[in-house]
Amino acid sequence: MTRATHGAARILFVAGLVLLAISGLTYRLTSLHLEGSLDRAxxxxxxxxxxxxxxxxxxxxxxxxxxxxxxxNIRVADLCADPAVLVASNLVEETADRFARELHLDAAALRQRLGRPDRRFEYVARRLPKETAESVLALRLPGVFKQDAWVRSYPMGSxxxxxxxxxxxxxxxxxxxxxxxxxxxxxxxxxxxxxxxxxxxxxxxxxxxxxxxxxxxxxYLTLDQHVQYILEKALDQALEQHRARAAWGIVQRVATGEILAMASRPAYDPNDFRRSEDAQRLNRAIGQVYEPGSTFKVAVIAAALNEGLVRPETEFDCENGRWLHENRILRDYHPYARLNVADIIKKSSNIGAAKIALMLGDQRLDAYLRAFGVGRRLGIDLPGEEAGILHPVAQWSRITSSRVAIGQGVCVTALQMLGVMCAIANGGTLMRPYVVRQIVGPDGAVLHRQEPQPLGRPIRPETADLMRELLARVTEEGGTGRRAALRGYRVAGKTGTAQKVQAGGYSESDYIASFVGFLPVEAPQIGMIIVVDEPQPLHTGGVVAAPVFGMVAEQLTRYLDIPPAAYAVAAR
Amino acid sequence: MRRNRKKRTDGFIFPAPLAVAIAALSAFGVSFGCLRARTDALGREIKQLEARRNTAREMALKEENRWAQARSPAGIEEALNRHGLTMTWPAAEQVVRLADDSGRETPARPRYAASRLSRSERMRVE
The missing domain is CATH 3.90.1310.10 (Penicillin-binding protein 2a (Domain 2))
Structure with missing residues (x-):
């Protein structure tokens, strides 16, 4: 064999080996491809x-x-454990004790939860700050891990x-x-x-x-946290001072219907809503109906004035505080012989208001009350608004109108009662209350903007102006709401003291005290209602609710920069 | 006659086209490897930046939460109490109002009105 043929044979041999290897690999790849398609998937x-x-x-x-x-939203961490791993590692007690020490948890309960070998997952503690969870993880305990999560945070607490x-x-x-x-x-x-x-x-x-x-x-809400704080603080004080069961209040801008503050007591912390009770979560300002008592006289007298049936100087016989009508006795808190319409409001005479309602008649009274928004939802942009109770006029008895006139046999929410007062303050126009000013998307585009929306005009502007003047007398000397008066300002309003309804009649010991009003009388800007449920031992609206109104209003005039009447006159 | 041993004409000669093809494939392979490594590095960087962005966002939200708590009326009141300070609203007669020649009040924008301005407008006002 020559040297050349020897070299060619070696090359062929190597090429043959390579070809064989490639063929083997090709075969293997093909078989994997064909046979292992399920595994591959x-x-x-x-x-x-x-x-x-x-x-x-x-x-x-x-x-x-x-x-x-x-x-x-803020980022938190849930600390979790694998009980099976902990049991297998014989570290249940040690781990539970460490967690209890680090996170202030109940060690015994934790030992029980972590000592279950049949479980592979258990929360140790939820919604921890990430730093806390990481400091625990740094202990390098077997079977312990964390899960990141978002949690809703309410920085203002309750x-x-x-x-x-x-x-x-x-x-x-x-x-x-x-x-x-x-x-x-x-x-x-x-x-x-x-x-x-x-x-x-x-x-x-x-x-x-x-x-x-x-x-x-x-x-973006219409509420202002400073106004809200002022209102909530005043309600807390009232609750404590009068040992009341509950209290609630609303501050509303008269001209637009914007709600500046809305508070309800007792309250709860939404950061920890699981520990709250239904009674704490109820927004009483819109979700609790009550008999308004004397504050309701405002709507009845406004209706009668608007119809031209009475004038402020029209006198009524107030029967010395005791009037038998349709075999039922109606009493005044203080007895009066004769009072004119202006004084019926100022002194809050039940008998006077009842006689005015009778003059008005059932149909007209019903129509006016419904026009003021009584018995229907005003459509505030919050869930849970109650409509109140105003029975159809066909179901009224012969004394119903005389009782409705003094706020009995009719139920309203605080929002509705404030709506009546703000309509008077707003020249007779009832505005739809709202709390959402606008909604802005992440790109800055305004997705929704709420504009003031009139709901109707139950009374003429002239009647509203007249009512404003009559209601201003309530906070003057001799009026029932003088504790709501504010130095430098004229305040209009009406007190209410309603006996609570109980089985078979009215309670003799439980009352709802309220005050609803607005200021300044010359150019009303804000309306406010304060309601205190079961105050003890004092229980009248003038003593319990009116001072709260005054306290809040005084601070609001400063904060909202509402000029006093004297200045308003000088500026003209 | 003696044969020239250095001049071997019967040996294996590597085909030039094959050599070119192998060189091209090698160059392609090296380029692919480099690009792959580069894209992997960029992918890791993207991942890190995403993680940093998320961490920064979480920190910003956490600080916003703390700031909101500190600015709450209750928080401010607590801070004032801590420093022994008491603040009350001025009474009506303690407020001095300035009027221009026409007798109108110098326009002092109410606080609540400022919130109705857009952010840019508010910045201009401030």
């Missing part, structure tokens, strides 16, 4: 990541110049709780603005489809699809 699925990108819930702001944040509401465990708004504006606030979650590497980390360059989450819109 499973492997592909395992490498594919498909996750939801959570949308951050929008924030809620107040209306003050600083736009204070009232509700927002303030405005009834208006804001809360978000439940399913991250859905379950009360107040959180419920009403849930569709705007919640945003829209995104989607991420990608592939994972061998260590199950996402490979960014292999992302298949990424749809970013749409953040929730921000809600």
């Amino acid at each position: 499973r492997a592909e699925r395992r490498r594919l990541y498909r996750g939801v990108l959570p949308a951050s819930r929008g924030r809620v702001f107040d209306s003050s110049a600083e736009t204070n944040t009232l509700a927002m 303030m405005m709780a009834h208006v804001l509401g809360f978000v439940n465990d399913e991250e859905m708004g379950a009360a107040g603005i959180e419920q009403r504006c849930d569709a705007y606030l919640r945003g829209r979650p995104g989607l991420l489809e990608s592939r994972l590497d061998g260590q199950r980390r996402e490979m960014v360059v292999r992302r298949v699809r990424q749809i970013p989450a749409e953040e929730g819109a921000d809600v």
